[in-house]
Amino acid sequence: MSAACSSITPLKLRPFTLSILLACGPSMALDTGSITSSVRSPNCLEYRVVGICFWLLCTPFGCKVKTSTKVRHFIPELGVSSYTTTGNNPWAEMATLSFPISGAEGGGNLITPNTRRDNLPRFKNVDGIGHPGGWVATQLASQSGYACATGATAFMPYYLSTLDSLAWRYGIPESVYPESLVPGIREIGRQASGNMWGNVYPRQGFLVQPDDFKAAAVMAQRAGDVVTRNWQPHVYLPLTPAKRDGYWPPGPVVENDASTHKWQLLYPQVQPSCAIFPSDPVQSADGGYAWSLWRPYSCCKREGQTFLFSIDFEGGAS
Template identity: 50%
Template sequence: MAVKIPKKLTAICSTLALAITAQAEINTATIMASSASPSCLEYKVVGTCFWLFCTQFGCKVRTSTKVRHFLPEMVMSAYNHEGQNPWAEMNLMSQGVKGGEYRSPQKNYTQLTFKNATAIGHPQGAISSLLNSTGYYCQSQTTPFMPYFLSSLDYFAWRQNLPEMFYPEALTPGMREIKRAGDTWGNIFPRGGAVTQVNDYKASAVIAQRIADIVSRNGQLHIYQPAARTGGAGTWYPDPVKEGNSKNHKWQQLSPEMSKSCSTFPDTPPTLQSEKGNYAWALWRPYKCCKRRGQTFLYSIDWYNE
């Protein structure tokens, strides 16, 4: 079963967000501004919901519009050393074990790369104005600045790959990998901090994908806070993340380059790679919902096969 992150850490998140603790490549303000991305949002009217509305004079069926759009749920960071989280305000929560040695991304000294990692609730921000202009939109299941995964707390699973090194996905070559024709970035399992990959960007992307795989599911043998609600009554939360599937998640690069668009891994590595080996992405996931227009949700009809 998932072991929840202590509430004391959650309580200090808002305080941490107010003070910059170290020099880093991005901060809360830039992350909030980056969420104003119509291409990542992909707002669409997709169907109709039916509600039963009853009064003392009788009952009738009402309808409401069903919409679908993506939301930035979390900021995923992968970095070499403690205190080097690219998200400046989150450095106090990023204290943990030492990661990989410093090496320029242009100089491949070793194939084995180790990264510390965090998954923190996205602060939202500028996306609110985009959503307000649509008239109706879905609410995120995640809480801004909430720590959903801290590799420093998930020590044995993250450092020792226990028990996932014995999972079939970890023992079977070619199973659960991030790859495209002729280019394998890395395996999802075991979902720990070590990746066999000479390209630092690709190694960090594999780490981010592993964290997303964990936090989007319940009952994983890691110390984390799941973001895997089931929804209901006119709300449909996203399915668990699956590598390469752009229908259930997308990545927006935040550091070392800020991107205005989203993609799925494997994507095209940026021309600029981090000299410190620190990277961050916003994880966007799709939501569906419709406005409540009665006491009882009956059913919905989708116009598109999403």
């Protein structure tokens, strides 16, 4: 455990200049071992038998229809870090992937002489890296029966905001999208409920939000939104595994929808449960936060050469 207090080069961004204010206090780095062990959470895994698959099995003696159980469970796909100081990813072993480069040197918040102001623009870098515990979670699921394979590759850098500076630091081109300009579209939380944390668009690193945890969470949601879709105007690797017979990978992450994803807090503390945003804030002393992004997979064991169809207990066929 160590205490750190430092400043770095100011981040210049139209129409104002951001100076850096780094929180001081004790912090403990997050390592791969603790991330991997965090996946042993039945609450996050949420293993369920959801239906039956039908297969056609043919042999020299004829053909017959066989069945297998269709299961659904969540898998941790990404370790998503959202942090103030460029190059200071809380996931210690991955910090070297996001060192400052030309055009992506600074980070921080607008310093204001009035601490009671609630219009503080905050900036966060975000890294989305393949979760090292996906295989462990699948093995845990297999103890309850058949389990699905993850579509993510461990330690793969799917998103590094330092490489996406045009979009992440300047909001180009998403600042002029309708989702960015029209209130009430793509919001995390709801205005009517009094828990709206921020807009998904523009998917960039700035947000006016007085609460540091909430700002970091919105940035993580934005990065997850990008990575789980194809053909977005960002520099990233899509995490969009393909459907195949008896294997149904998840669709894109959708805010406020627990059927598409869940977040497990890893830093500043590891929590044993998952939730979607809005969730209970936990403030970090150093402006760094990290979550596991869990997404749902459905699958069934192959019992023949040809997949016919599946029936879900809750209705519907595929």
